[in-house]
Amino acid sequence: MPGINETMSQKRLFNPEGTRDRSVQRLVGGPSTNLLEFDNCRYGWAEELYKKMRSFFWIPDELPLVDDKRQYPTLTPHEQDAYKKTLSFLIFLDSIQIDNLGAIASYITAPEVTACLKAQAFFETIHAQSYDYLLTSVVDHMTRDAVYDLWKDDSHLLRRNRFITDLYEKFIADPSPENFIRSCMADFLLEGVYFYSGFAFFYTLGRQDKMGGTVSMIRLIQRDENTHLALFTDIMRTLMDENREWFTPGIMSDLTAMVKTAVTHEIEWGKYVTRNQILGLSDQAIEMYIKYLGNIRSKAVNLPEPYPDQKTHPLSWIESYSSMNLTKTDFFERRVTNYQKTGKNFNIGRLRPPSQNEQK
Numbered sequence: 001m002p003g004i005n006e007t008m009s010q011k012r013l014f015n016p017e018g019t020r021d022r023s024v025q026r027l028v029g030g031p032s033t034n035l036l037e038f039d040n041c042r043y044g045w046a047e048e049l050y051k052k053m054r055s056f057f058w059i060p061d062e063l064p065l066v067d068d069k070r071q072y073p074t075l076t077p078h079e080q081d082a083y084k085k086t087l088s089f090l091i092f093l094d095s096i097q098i099d100n101l102g103a104i105a106s107y108i109t110a111p112e113v114t115a116c117l118k119a120q121a122f123f124e125t126i127h128a129q130s131y132d133y134l135l136t137s138v139v140d141h142m143t144r145d146a147v148y149d150l151w152k153d154d155s156h157l158l159r160r161n162r163f164i165t166d167l168y169e170k171f172i173a174d175p176s177p178e179n180f181i182r183s184c185m186a187d188f189l190l191e192g193v194y195f196y197s198g199f200a201f202f203y204t205l206g207r208q209d210k211m212g213g214t215v216s217m218i219r220l221i222q223r224d225e226n227t228h229l230a231l232f233t234d235i236m237r238t239l240m241d242e243n244r245e246w247f248t249p250g251i252m253s254d255l256t257a258m259v260k261t262a263v264t265h266e267i268e269w270g271k272y273v274t275r276n277q278i279l280g281l282s283d284q285a286i287e288m289y290i291k292y293l294g295n296i297r298s299k300a301v302n303l304p305e306p307y308p309d310q311k312t313h314p315l316s317w318i319e320s321y322s323s324m325n326l327t328k329t330d331f332f333e334r335r336v337t338n339y340q341k342t343g344k345n346f347n348i349g350r351l352r353p354p355s356q357n358e359q360k
């Protein structure tokens with residue numbers, strides 16, 4: 001295996017020297033034939049994740065948004081502003097993920113993990129398309145154009161987007177193990193921290209029975225993001241397990257610094273977008289929530305908690321929106337099972353988000 005600052009080799013497409021012996025396979029630099037056989041794969045977690053992702057397939061433009069179009073003008077100016085800014089950020093992240101996942105997959109020598117990355121890229125495409133459909137359906141075309149161009153004019157958004165893409169591009173330009181680890185960690189943090197104040201904003205609208213179609217869409221997106229987070233958690237853990245020499249104390253403290261940076265950026269962004277003017281989402285709540293996420297994400301990849309004082313979830317009601325299909329008692333799971341074709345239409349009326357009373 002290359003040293004931490006040496007150059008990694010992309011996997012060979014045609015590899016006659018490869019073997020099907022799963023006991024000798026590795027996540028990167030392994031002797032794979034590239035043949036996908038789940039029955040004989042090294043990483044059982046990848047097979048499980050692939051099947052879960054596949055079962056989550058959904059079609060954005062079959063969700064009705066007529067009520068959202070009617071309701072949007074009745075939102076407060078702050079809610080409208082947060083709606084547009086949040087979408088602008090999500091559009092950017094999901095769109096760049098589509099290509100970046102391919103860059104990572106080029107170095108993965110476990111076909112079952114490559115399958116998950118390709119499936120993830122497909123779901124990111126669905127997400128990018130869903131935002132397009134959302135804006136086309138809910139706002140006028142000038143507002144839609146402004147949201148798509150916002151990242152060029154809004155210095156805060158530009159700074160954030162540049163930070164993320166710089167990390168990705170650094171690995172593409174210089175594919176060393178160190179940059180690979182940092183790129184995977186950036187993916188992990190993007191899936192596990194960067195989306196969350198935005199999702200929380202949409203769920204506060206849902207709690208007030210506002211923009212139900214948008215909220216249903218965001219919930220389906222977050223259901224997918226949970227699988228992406230699980231994928232990068234497993235990738236990081238496997239890298240740590242198989243390449244201990246790479247994970248020096250210096251790299252480990254670097255990864256903790258990345259968590260802290262991600263948390264700081266997400267808190268600043270959340271506050272900037274909501275301006276302390278969104279019901280149920282104060283600056284303080286955002287700060288506590290994102291720090292709490294920073295802790296649980298760190299623990300998931302064997303890093304120390306960066307915010308030991310933030311032990312509790314300050315917005316636990318969010319979990320009833322975001323953790324669907326993870327527990328049997330989740331109310332949304334019951335509704336999603338009704339997301340089935342009835343003739344030409346999906347029975348999606350029951351995807352309506354819960355009101356505050358239903359959540360109790």
Ligand SMILES: [Fe+2]
Nearest residue numbers: 094123124127
């Ligand atoms: Fe996504």
Ligand SMILES: [Fe+2]
Nearest residue numbers: 124191225228
């Ligand atoms: Fe994702």
